[in-house]
Amino acid sequence: VWARLTARYWRRPDVHLGAGSSAGAPALRAAIASYVTGARGARCTPDQVLVVNGAQQGLDLVARALLDPGDRVWIEDPGYIGARVAFVAAGAALIPVRVDADGLDVSAGERAGPGARMAYVTPSHQFPLGAVMSAPRRLALLAWARRTGAWIVEDDYDSEFRYAGRPLACLQGLDADQRAPAEAARVLYVGTFGKTLAPGLRLGYVVVPEELIDGVRAVRAATDRHSPVVAQDILADFIGEGHYARHLRRVRALYAERQEMLLDAARSELGGLITLAPDPAGLHLVGWLPDGVDDGRAAVAAAAEGVDVVPLSRSFLDPEARRGERGALLLGYAAFDRDAISAGVRRLRRALVAARHVASS
Ligand SMILES: Cc1ncc(COP(=O)(O)O)c(C=O)c1O
Numbered sequence: 001v002w003a004r005l006t007a008r009y010w011r012r013p014d015v016h017l018g019a020g021s022s023a024g025a026p027a028l029r030a031a032i033a034s035y036v037t038g039a040r041g042a043r044c045t046p047d048q049v050l051v052v053n054g055a056q057q058g059l060d061l062v063a064r065a066l067l068d069p070g071d072r073v074w075i076e077d078p079g080y081i082g083a084r085v086a087f088v089a090a091g092a093a094l095i096p097v098r099v100d101a102d103g104l105d106v107s108a109g110e111r112a113g114p115g116a117r118m119a120y121v122t123p124s125h126q127f128p129l130g131a132v133m134s135a136p137r138r139l140a141l142l143a144w145a146r147r148t149g150a151w152i153v154e155d156d157y158d159s160e161f162r163y164a165g166r167p168l169a170c171l172q173g174l175d176a177d178q179r180a181p182a183e184a185a186r187v188l189y190v191g192t193f194g195k196t197l198a199p200g201l202r203l204g205y206v207v208v209p210e211e212l213i214d215g216v217r218a219v220r221a222a223t224d225r226h227s228p229v230v231a232q233d234i235l236a237d238f239i240g241e242g243h244y245a246r247h248l249r250r251v252r253a254l255y256a257e258r259q260e261m262l263l264d265a266a267r268s269e270l271g272g273l274i275t276l277a278p279d280p281a282g283l284h285l286v287g288w289l290p291d292g293v294d295d296g297r298a299a300v301a302a303a304a305e306g307v308d309v310v311p312l313s314r315s316f317l318d319p320e321a322r323r324g325e326r327g328a329l330l331l332g333y334a335a336f337d338r339d340a341i342s343a344g345v346r347r348l349r350r351a352l353v354a355a356r357h358v359a360s361s
Pocket residue numbers: 053054055056057080082122127155157192193194195199203204
């Protein structure tokens with residue numbers, strides 16, 4: 001379908017090859033506004049949507065548009081390294097804030113980082129541990145932002161992949177529902193097509209409060225003007241003609257199956273070496289290692305067997321928090337079919353046997 005839509009555009013005599021808007025192609029912005037409103041409970045107009053080259057550019061733009069060097073930013077710990085580096089590049093002082101089963105601990109943030117200008121959260125499915133931010137925590141975070149005038153950056157990177165239960169509406173929508181008419185919106189919502197379509201497509205979006213539209217657009221125009229126009233037009237058609245919704249339904253079922261395949265393979269091959277718990281959402285599982293097994297070493301051993309896994313310890317900013325946590329590996333499963341998952345798990349077994357041997361010697 002993508003090839004057909006692409007050909008349709010490039011064959012058209014009037015294909016749009018002039019420069020585009022720094023906010024994005026109008027048709028795509030309208031399609032995104034309608035999608036996030038209908039599927040994610042966001043509240044926005046197409047004017048508030050800025051098309052970007054993936055979530056990473058969204059985080060970078062938001063950081064540069066809203067932060068001054070030295071500004072404090074709360075960041076989930078453990079958390080997403082891509083967000084960390086974007087905020088550091090803007091000169092922010094990062095305040096690691098612990099996460100638990102209810103998501104980011106807002107009181108811990110208030111103690112550790114008073115006066116922060118911004119908080120970065122993944123409330124739908126905390127990266128990497130997977131918690132869904134609870135309703136009381138969401139309300140507390142919004143109340144904090146309103147009280148202090150801070151911004152909340154909501155990274156909704158993989159919310160399309162919820163396999164059980166009803167998806168929770170996003171924080172951006174809750175902010176809109178909660179606030180009084182005179183109160184300003186506090187949430188910048190970042191989404192990506194990197195997880196649902198392909199990371200190499202480099203297309204994502206930021207939904208910004210009305211008062212920030214001009215500022216964020218100006219930073220975008222100064223950075224790289226806009227995302228490639230034809231790719232945006234193709235994506236707008238892909239969504240508008242219903243292919244995106246169909247694709248999401250298909251891959252959601254496929255990735256749920258693949259998670260089952262990984263769990264089955266781990267049950268039969270990896271007993272005693274790593275503990276995987278099912279996750280009702282996302283594209284990866286967290287595999288906890290036995291006490292004493294260093295996850296960095298385990299990841300190196302896995303790489304030597306040709307298996308690419310990420311050690312959980314890398315996601316921690318605060319060294320104390322890292323030391324207090326057991327080692328774990330983040331195992332992506334969505335991109336692999338049954339044969340690749342079985343072969344990968346057998347290789348991982350060899351790596352983990354070797355890592356356990358090192359730990360006990
Ligand atoms: C937490 C989180 N946010 C965002 C992204 C997506 O980034 P991008 O759209 O830049 O590929 C990822 C991808 O790995 C991620 O894990």
